[in-house]
Amino acid sequence: MDIVRFKNIRKIYEMGAEPVHALDGVDIGFAKGSFWAIMGPSGSGKSTMMNILGCLDRPTSGQYFLQEKDVSTLADDELSDIRLKYIGFIFQSFNLIPQLTVQKNIELPLYYLGWDAERSAARAKELAAKVGLETRLNHRPSELSGGQMQRVAVARSLAVDPQLILADEPTGNLDSKTGEQIMELLTELNKEGTSIIMVTHEPDIAAHAHHRLHMKDGKVERIDSN
Amino acid sequence: MAIHQSKIARNIWLGIENLLLHKLRSFLTMLGVVFGVGSVVAMLAVGEGASKEALTRIQKLGSNNIIINSVKSIDQEGQSTQQSYMSIYGLTYLDHERIRSNFPNVQQVAPAKLIRKESKVGSNTLELRIVGTTNEWFDLVPRQVLAGRVFDKKDVENFSAAVVLTEFGARRLLANKNSIGQPIKIGGDSFEVIGIVKNEQGMAGNIQIPDQQVDAYVPLSTIKKYFGDIFFKRSSGTITFELVELHQVIVQVDDIQYVESTAAGIERMLQNFHKKNDYVMSVPLALLKEAEATKRRFNIVLGSIASISLLVGGIGIMNIMLASVTERTREIGIRRAIGAKRSQIISQFLIETVVLSTLGGIVGLAMGITIPLIITFFAKMPTVITAKSILFPLFISVGIGIVFGLYPAINAARVDPIIALRHE
Ligand SMILES: Nc1ncnc2c1ncn2[C@@H]1O[C@H](COP(=O)(O)OP(=O)(O)O)[C@@H](O)[C@H]1O
Ligand SMILES: [Mg+2]
Numbered sequence: 001m002d003i004v005r006f007k008n009i010r011k012i013y014e015m016g017a018e019p020v021h022a023l024d025g026v027d028i029g030f031a032k033g034s035f036w037a038i039m040g041p042s043g044s045g046k047s048t049m050m051n052i053l054g055c056l057d058r059p060t061s062g063q064y065f066l067q068e069k070d071v072s073t074l075a076d077d078e079l080s081d082i083r084l085k086y087i088g089f090i091f092q093s094f095n096l097i098p099q100l101t102v103q104k105n106i107e108l109p110l111y112y113l114g115w116d117a118e119r120s121a122a123r124a125k126e127l128a129a130k131v132g133l134e135t136r137l138n139h140r141p142s143e144l145s146g147g148q149m150q151r152v153a154v155a156r157s158l159a160v161d162p163q164l165i166l167a168d169e170p171t172g173n174l175d176s177k178t179g180e181q182i183m184e185l186l187t188e189l190n191k192e193g194t195s196i197i198m199v200t201h202e203p204d205i206a207a208h209a210h211h212r213l214h215m216k217d218g219k220v221e222r223i224d225s226n
Numbered sequence: 227m228a229i230h231q232s233k234i235a236r237n238i239w240l241g242i243e244n245l246l247l248h249k250l251r252s253f254l255t256m257l258g259v260v261f262g263v264g265s266v267v268a269m270l271a272v273g274e275g276a277s278k279e280a281l282t283r284i285q286k287l288g289s290n291n292i293i294i295n296s297v298k299s300i301d302q303e304g305q306s307t308q309q310s311y312m313s314i315y316g317l318t319y320l321d322h323e324r325i326r327s328n329f330p331n332v333q334q335v336a337p338a339k340l341i342r343k344e345s346k347v348g349s350n351t352l353e354l355r356i357v358g359t360t361n362e363w364f365d366l367v368p369r370q371v372l373a374g375r376v377f378d379k380k381d382v383e384n385f386s387a388a389v390v391l392t393e394f395g396a397r398r399l400l401a402n403k404n405s406i407g408q409p410i411k412i413g414g415d416s417f418e419v420i421g422i423v424k425n426e427q428g429m430a431g432n433i434q435i436p437d438q439q440v441d442a443y444v445p446l447s448t449i450k451k452y453f454g455d456i457f458f459k460r461s462s463g464t465i466t467f468e469l470v471e472l473h474q475v476i477v478q479v480d481d482i483q484y485v486e487s488t489a490a491g492i493e494r495m496l497q498n499f500h501k502k503n504d505y506v507m508s509v510p511l512a513l514l515k516e517a518e519a520t521k522r523r524f525n526i527v528l529g530s531i532a533s534i535s536l537l538v539g540g541i542g543i544m545n546i547m548l549a550s551v552t553e554r555t556r557e558i559g560i561r562r563a564i565g566a567k568r569s570q571i572i573s574q575f576l577i578e579t580v581v582l583s584t585l586g587g588i589v590g591l592a593m594g595i596t597i598p599l600i601i602t603f604f605a606k607m608p609t610v611i612t613a614k615s616i617l618f619p620l621f622i623s624v625g626i627g628i629v630f631g632l633y634p635a636i637n638a639a640r641v642d643p644i645i646a647l648r649h650e
Contacts, residue, residue: 047648051644054563056562056563056643056644057644076567076568077567077568077569080562080565080566080567080568081565081567083563083564083565084564084565084566085565089563089564091647095556095559095560095563095647096560097557097560097561098557099243099244099247108560108561108564109564109565111236112561112564112565112566112567112570113565114233116232117232117236156564
């Protein structure tokens with residue numbers, strides 16, 4: 001079964017005189033439990049694809065199935081709900097909320113899920129321990145290193161136990177050693193059953209994935225697998 | 227429901243935490259509301275105090291009463307010095323009788339004849355204002371009886387030589403309160419002290435309060451019998467005689483709604499019988515209405531000033547919240563990406579604004595309660611803080627948060643997470 005599947009997805013930006021075909025008819029399925037890397041030159045449509053996969057954006061045409069359910073035409077509130085319950089995001093620039101502590105950052109999705117404070121705190125502590133930050137719970141993001149911040153982001157993405165993790169260049173702002181640590185963490189999560197789709201342009205990082213999807217000019221150029 | 231409530235509490239706490247991040251900025255932002263609310267509370271307290279004082283003073287005159295005083299009219303004055311030694315003016319016994327019997331809404335009438343007389347008890351002397359009146363006086367000018375009794379109908383009918391002193395008079399003339407029944411010389415005649423009452427004095431609005439501290443109340447019949455109606459006055463070497471039957475008549479109307487119509491009726495009647503303008507009518511109720519009108523005007527002025535300062539305060543808050551939304555675009559994007567609905571972003575920013583304005587309201591309230599205390603202490607002006615003057619500004623400051631927070635909150639909810647998260 002595919003966790004997510006694109007059927008002839010197009011995304012067209014009508015900006016200047018000529019419309020930009022950011023995604024130009026993409027057909028692809030990502031199997032449940034798989035680990036994908038999306039690669040390709042700048043402007044090839046990787047981020048656009050991630051945005052649609054993450055239900056942050058809707059395609060201009062085509063269908064997007066998430067767990068066999070067509071979500072391409074859902075309303076904003078329903079998309080929010082899907083993001084909350086099924087998808088975890090990891091970003092290149094970590095995107096932690098600066099004024100919140102590590103614990104509060106990890107708890108954030110649980111807050112929107114309506115968990116009470118006590119249960120959320122217990123969950124946050126458990127996840128912090130999982131990413132090796134149990135001693136940093138009361139620190140602010142500004143007091144952490146890049147690798148530590150990204151581990152907080154991983155913990156946050158795991159809070160609601162999502163089916164799918166979307167990571168947009170998760171090691172882009174990290175040195176190769178800490179980047180490698182984050183990849184180990186993601187590999188471990190994938191082994192536990194979480195599907196992962198990751199954008200990267202570093203072949204070393206992409207090597208951790210089972211499949212590599214190469215994009216070019218909004219189209220799937222080729223796929224290679226381990 | 228429990229989840230919902232604790233969520234609001236957490237949102238409020240989150241709001242407070244965010245405001246504490248920028249303590250100085252939050253404080254400066256609040257100032258508009260602080261001063262707005264502070265001035266509303268302080269001014270309400272001063273206004274309320276002034277009107278309460280006016281009210282109690284007017285109540286001393288009796289809100290159902292009409293007070294008519296005899297006056298020597300200007301033309302009368304000229305006449306007396308040029309043509310005769312005798313000036314005749316003022317209210318008459320007949321006026322009293324007509325007022326008492328011709329007006330259906332008149333409940334009681336107290337006539338008063340006022341004479342200044344030297345009085346003496348042993349070696350103590352005091353110039354008293356003798357108030358020759360009837361037992362009705364004590365109903366219309368109700369004062370606490372400190373000792374003995376006031377005179378009644380029988381005393382008036384029997385020409386009793388009884389006198390009721392004020393606390394002041396008693397203290398000056400008598401040895402102690404047990405001196406009830408003691409003889410007292412007024413003019414050349416001997417009277418018996420039957421009681422002592424408290425007294426008020428001074429002005430209520432522009433109306434003289436009927437009693438004074440040097441008063442001595444004696445039955446009108448007795449006064450008439452002992453001293454007659456004609457008095458002489460020595461002024462700048464010449465002696466003039468005056469004939470005044472009654473110096474004052476106090477009328478009590480049975481219902482407050484008929485006070486003004488009865489006053490108008492009495493006025494018309496008196497105009498028929500008096501060729502000259504030798505009486506003045508005062509209606510305490512009119513004073514009360516005037517005080518209320520003044521308070522209303524005061525409230526309108528106060529309300530406009532307060533609304534302007536609150537409006538400015540609200541705009542200040544909106545301005546800062548708009549800046550805050552721009553500053554926190556990325557945070558909003560993160561929350562949206564994680565799964566926050568637009569409505570949840572709105573409520574987060576709205577609650578933050580309401581917390582800010584309500585905090586401002588509370589600080590302003592503290593200020594607004596302190597200022598009247600200082601005013602009362604230093605300026606000796608009465609101030610009154612009512613529950614309304616506390617709740618109303620608090621309610622308003624919550625309202626300001628909602629009204630001026632809505633637009634920034636909607637702006638926050640419009641943030642597109644893709645754009646918000648894109649630039650590094
Ligand atoms: N919001 C947008 N408005 C207009 N054009 C856009 C927008 N987002 C992306 N594009 C264009 O779509 C194409 C694909 O962009 P993107 O998906 O960001 O590529 P990548 O992430 O692979 O660099 C590019 O030509 C880009 O300029
Ligand atoms: Mg990109």
